[in-house]
Amino acid sequence: MTLPSDRRIRDIGRRISRALVEHVGTGFGRPLIAAVSAGADSSAMLLLLADTQSRHGWRVRAAHVDHLIQSEEIRRQFREGAVTLSEQAGAPLDIVEANARAESERASSGIEAAARRVRYDALSRLAQDRGAPVVSVAHTEDDQAETVLLHILRGSGLDGLSGMPGQRALTDEVQLVRPLLGVTRQETEDVCRAYDWQPVPDPSNQHLEHIRNRIRHSLLPLMSEISPGVSERLAQLSRAVSSDRELLELIGQETLAQLRDASGTIARRQFLTLPGPLQTRVLRALCREHGLILSAERTAAALQVIHTGHGRVELPGGAHISVAGGTISVAPPCPPPVSDC
Numbered sequence: 384m385t386l387p388s389d390r391r392i393r394d395i396g397r398r399i400s401r402a403l404v405e406h407v408g409t410g411f412g413r414p415l416i417a418a419v420s421a422g423a424d425s426s427a428m429l430l431l432l433a434d435t436q437s438r439h440g441w442r443v444r445a446a447h448v449d450h451l452i453q454s455e456e457i458r459r460q461f462r463e464g465a466v467t468l469s470e471q472a473g474a475p476l477d478i479v480e481a482n483a484r485a486e487s488e489r490a491s492s493g494i495e496a497a498a499r500r501v502r503y504d505a506l507s508r509l510a511q512d513r514g515a516p517v518v519s520v521a522h523t524e525d526d527q528a529e530t531v532l533l534h535i536l537r538g539s540g541l542d543g544l545s546g547m548p549g550q551r552a553l554t555d556e557v558q559l560v561r562p563l564l565g566v567t568r569q570e571t572e573d574v575c576r577a578y579d580w581q582p583v584p585d586p587s588n589q590h591l592e593h594i595r596n597r598i599r600h601s602l603l604p605l606m607s608e609i610s611p612g613v614s615e616r617l618a619q620l621s622r623a624v625s626s627d628r629e630l631l632e633l634i635g636q637e638t639l640a641q642l643r644d645a646s647g648t649i650a651r652r653q654f655l656t657l658p659g660p661l662q663t664r665v666l667r668a669l670c671r672e673h674g675l676i677l678s679a680e681r682t683a684a685a686l687q688v689i690h691t692g693h694g695r696v697e698l699p700g701g702a703h704i705s706v707a708g709g710t711i712s713v714a715p716p717c718p719p720p721v722s723d724c
Contacts, residue, residue, distance in 0.1 A: 669713055
């Protein structure tokens with residue numbers, strides 16, 4: 384299988400290949416897991432990544448995660464679509480199951496958040512089993528615009544406005560990459576047509592009880608009527624904010640290194656001399672060193688305790704931030720219990 388002769392489709396393939404190399408380097412024949420649902424976005428990603436292997440150097444494998452949420456018939460359609468798509472792309476396929484409903488009940492969280500967690504967990508394990516240091520997912524420029532709007536509606540700060548990063552760590556051994564963030568949903572549909580591939584539609588994308596779908600089908604079209612090209616500009620906003628956020632994080636890390644003493648604690652009096660925004664960055668940098676992501680709510684609570692002069696803020700996994708004796712410290716999460724078996 385070779386790239387279609389359409390110059391525009393070939394250009395999309397080059398853009399995706401270039402983005403992949405920019406984020407995770409050249410593969411030199413190493414395996415890469417491409418997550419596919421058989422919908423338009425992931426289908427276009429797999430077809431183009433498979434066709435441009437000589438350019439980016441990664442040996443592409445496909446993975447389909449069944450979240451066990453939808454009806455048996457819809458799940459069957461997706462599975463069969465993933466098999467046919469992988470055969471057309473010439474990529475080996477793994478199909479794995481991940482029980483999103485059970486995770487939702489366990490964590491008392493929404494089904495979408497649970498599906499995301501079990502999906503990335505499953506892809507991480509599969510990548511490690513296959514010796515693949517990279518997992519590629521098919522979030523597009525339109526997905527990025529929806530994400531930015533979702534965070535705006537939730538009152539997010541710079542972290543939310545940064546949207547989805549082009550690359551991040553899934554585990555210490557596996558990187559997640561999003562090479563389609565500069566590609567539109569319309570372009571992925573064009574790619575599928577060029578390859579004569581009929582994507583499998585996902586009926587859950589039409590369910591307006593999900594806020595992301597309401598953004599996709601109602602809010603963004605209205606914004607596009609008012610200001611055509613709004614999705615591209617929202618994606619540009621996320622890139623600009625992401626650069627500023629990275630700089631602030633670097634300043635926070637450097638300031639933390641200057642404030643921290645040999646025992647790893649921070650003198651409260653010195654901390655309070657910092658500007659407010661830098662206090663936030665230093666506190667988050669301190670928590671990141673222990674594998675903790677500090678939410679806006681927990682950040683505000685921690686700053687209040689620090690300004691009070693004493694107290695403790697509980698964090699996930701048994702971790703906590705404490706202020707006592709004029710110092711600020713973080714206790715890391717409790718280690719999992721060791722089995723006697």
